[in-house]
Amino acid sequence: MSLFPQQFIDDLRMQANILQVVQEYVPLKRAGTAYKGLCPFHSEKTPSFQVHPDKGFFHCFGCGVGGDVFKFLELHEKVSFPEAVKMLAQKFGVSLPEPVDGSGDDARRDSALREALLKAHEVAALFFKEQLAASAGARARQQLKERDVTPESIEQLGLGYAPQSRDGLKTRLLAAGFPQALLLQSGLLVQRESGEIVDRFRHRLIVPICRESGSVIAFGGRQMDPDQGGPKYLNSPETPIYSKSRTLYGLNLTKAQIRKSGFAVLVEGYFDFAQVFQSQAAPVVASCGTALTTQQAHLLRRFTSNIVLSFDPDAAGEGAATRSCEMLVTEGFDVNVVALDKGEDPDTFIRRKGADQYRGRLRSSRP
Numbered sequence: 294m295s296l297f298p299q300q301f302i303d304d305l306r307m308q309a310n311i312l313q314v315v316q317e318y319v320p321l322k323r324a325g326t327a328y329k330g331l332c333p334f335h336s337e338k339t340p341s342f343q344v345h346p347d348k349g350f351f352h353c354f355g356c357g358v359g360g361d362v363f364k365f366l367e368l369h370e371k372v373s374f375p376e377a378v379k380m381l382a383q384k385f386g387v388s389l390p391e392p393v394d395g396s397g398d399d400a401r402r403d404s405a406l407r408e409a410l411l412k413a414h415e416v417a418a419l420f421f422k423e424q425l426a427a428s429a430g431a432r433a434r435q436q437l438k439e440r441d442v443t444p445e446s447i448e449q450l451g452l453g454y455a456p457q458s459r460d461g462l463k464t465r466l467l468a469a470g471f472p473q474a475l476l477l478q479s480g481l482l483v484q485r486e487s488g489e490i491v492d493r494f495r496h497r498l499i500v501p502i503c504r505e506s507g508s509v510i511a512f513g514g515r516q517m518d519p520d521q522g523g524p525k526y527l528n529s530p531e532t533p534i535y536s537k538s539r540t541l542y543g544l545n546l547t548k549a550q551i552r553k554s555g556f557a558v559l560v561e562g563y564f565d566f567a568q569v570f571q572s573q574a575a576p577v578v579a580s581c582g583t584a585l586t587t588q589q590a591h592l593l594r595r596f597t598s599n600i601v602l603s604f605d606p607d608a609a610g611e612g613a614a615t616r617s618c619e620m621l622v623t624e625g626f627d628v629n630v631v632a633l634d635k636g637e638d639p640d641t642f643i644r645r646k647g648a649d650q651y652r653g654r655l656r657s658s659r660p
């Protein structure tokens with residue numbers, strides 16, 4: 294059922310260093326000929342996850358998962374077997390053979406769909422960026438300036454603007470050759486009750502949401518005007534490439550720093566993230582939802598088990614903070630909570646008082 298010749302798969306499995314691959318996701322410590330760490334597939338406080346580089350496999354005594362380097366990527370990246378093969382081939386500089394005909398049709402279709410969805414998001418991200426830089430994006434640029442988001446941060450975060458028109462992005466994507474059905478599935482376009490198919494995001498500031506690897510998988514769109522209709526934040530729907538409950542905003546930008554610093558600050562919104570990130574106050578990620586999910590917690594644990602929650606001190610924020618906090622503690626994290634003043638969030642606090650004072654608040658945060 295493989296897309297590729299068995300010999301190629303066997304060779305690649307030999308060539309790919311499972312230890313190197315797993316270590317990009319899970320901190321491991323040597324234990325004899327094996328390496329041990331906390332299992333990324335279930336919650337635990339003592340390591341029962343092992344990698345055997347000499348034998349080329351991993352195994353967890355806690356939850357029973359195990360397999361070779363392909364299996365690890367399939368489980369971890371939520372990709373199909375052929376995609377795992379491609380990722381590894383690319384990583385280790387091995388060129389792919391021609392696919393074997395007539396086998397693995399489903400897997401191939403699946404992986405082709407995901408690839409097309411990723412491509413569509415790449416084109417859309419570029420379109421939104423161009424629009425922000427164009428004259429249509431003048432007000433969006435002004436709003437970012439008023440929020441003290443620097444041009445460097447705009448570039449790093451890949452921010453953009455979705456213009457007022459109903460079909461600006463649609464026109465671009467259709468011209469790029471994407472089928473309309475695929476674009477509906479991507480969530481970039483929506484069908485109205487009248488049957489008309491239009492851009493989902495219109496007249497909104499656009500924040501790309503990325504996979505850990507940096508590929509754009511979804512967008513968040515913030516209202517430009519309070520009276521323009523629709524929610525303040527409009528997000529991409531769940532798609533074959535995007536699962537909200539499994540994604541942490543900004544992790545692609547801060548994961549290395551989180552691992553190095555040994556902790557992460559968890560904030561609520563895109564702009565809280567932007568200020569903490571831009572001011573380099575601390576390594577940060579954003580939940581971009583009301584409360585953190587257990588899947589997001591598992592994702593975080595690959596990098597650290599020390600979390601500082603920095604949510605809005607308003608009622609909603611405290612509710613979300615309480616729920617996230619309880620879940621994180623249950624999952625074995627050490628959790629501190631930052632107290633900001635009434636009416637402040639990390640975004641406004643840093644803009645008014647600066648990164649040093651914010652760092653001070655982090656230091657004085659309490660378990």
Ligand SMILES: [Zn+2]
Nearest residue numbers: 332335353356
């Ligand atoms: Zn496990």
